[in-house]
Amino acid sequence: MKTPLLIDKLKQKLRGHFNYFGVLGNMVDLNQIYNYVIEFLYKWLNRRSGRKSMTWLQLKRVIAFRSLAKPVCKARDRSRRVWL
Numbered sequence: 001m002k003t004p005l006l007i008d009k010l011k012q013k014l015r016g017h018f019n020y021f022g023v024l025g026n027m028v029d030l031n032q033i034y035n036y037v038i039e040f041l042y043k044w045l046n047r048r049s050g051r052k053s054m055t056w057l058q059l060k061r062v063i064a065f066r067s068l069a070k071p072v073c074k075a076r077d078r079s080r081r082v083w084l
Helices: 003-021 027-045 056-066
Strands: none
Touching: 003 027, 003 056, 027 056
């Protein structure tokens, strides 16, 4: 799969995950998932050839250009509501 297509598909998956799980109190976990995905994207993009095909700087440029979804809080966590 070409890199732009891979990142666009990854963007869709991350946006859906962040929209579903993006509640208050879950931002630490969402940031950990985002960092984990970026690390594995870097790892797998560099496995395509016998040498490193992409540096961290190049990957960050591609992510910025393709505007990869970042974690956001979309809704409040209703399970933490205090009842009086």
